[in-house]
Amino acid sequence: MCLGIPGQVVELVADNDQLAIADVSGANRTVNIGLLDPGVLEPGDWVLIHMGFALEKVDAHRAGEALSGLEMLGRGSTDPQTE
Structure with missing residues (x-):
């Protein structure tokens, strides 16, 4: 299993069809984006990113679930809400 971080495509790089700019947590x-089929992405789409590579296009709901899961992983035993 790999850990993918959700990002929303802001723009496709005009002079390089292998790159996009994505908003990742602000x-x-x-x-x-070279691992995805050509022409599958447009600004506003969500992708799961691992090590700088977009691995999969996902819908906004799945991106939200992935982000929620990552936030839960970030809460350790020092989280004030758990003490």
Whole structure:
């Protein structure tokens, strides 16, 4: 199992069809989209990103679930809500 971080495509890089800019938790990141079928992405789409590569296009609901899961993983035993 790999851990994918959801990101929303902001733009496709005009001079390189292998790259896109994605908003990942409020920060724009350059993402390699070469593993996805050509023409499948457009601005506003969600992808799961691992090690800088977009692995899969997902819908907004699945992206939200992935983000929720990551937030739960980030809560350790020092989380004030669990003490």
